Amino acid sequence: EVDLVESGGGLVQPGGSLRLSCAASGLSVSETYMSWVRQSPGKGLEWVSVFYRDGDTYYANSVKGRFTIYRDNSKNTLFLQMNSLTAEDTALYYCAGDSAAGRIFRWGRGTLVTVSS
């Protein structure tokens, strides 16, 4: 059975940093198109970043230069390093994956990030 478990969310001050983790079981992060998607009441669903199987990465314009997606194949874990956080980054962050690019069949339960002073 496939399971994606996010962790690392929490309350952080504007300008601060957080690292989100997504521990995967039942699938290999190196053989799956892995993504971070966030959801906030004001902005709906937003695809934050995707890590292709071949190693290519893509970022939403809103996070480019501040967020970094990476994976640890030995731990079968996906990460999202988030720097220079603003209130606009407040959202529920989902880890997600699929065998094909662009769609998402597997979703985690999400981890909440709140940016506030």
Place this chain on the structure above:
Amino acid sequence: EIVMTESPPTLSVSPGERVTLSCRASQSVSIDLAWYQQKAGQAPRLLIYGAFHRASGVPTRFSGSGSGTDFTLTISSLQSEDFAVYYCQQYNNWPWTFGQGTKVDIK
């Protein structure tokens, strides 16, 4: 960035009715279009990809159609478990983008 617009924002429906949801892209996305269902407190669930392919485990009452800029999700006979928010999403061009959702609630 491709903007996805769903209509209507809310749809009030009785169980057993046929439901048609619309999604329009600001430019052509070919058939690189997915539909998701999201219930309160849950992650989205993939229903349709490639505009008309049902994802694994999705009941046959869900069907998708369209290409280019105009797409439709049809639920042939609404069941009680289908009351939820539905999102379309394009993956033809990065950044992949979602619509704002259509909420299907009980009439």
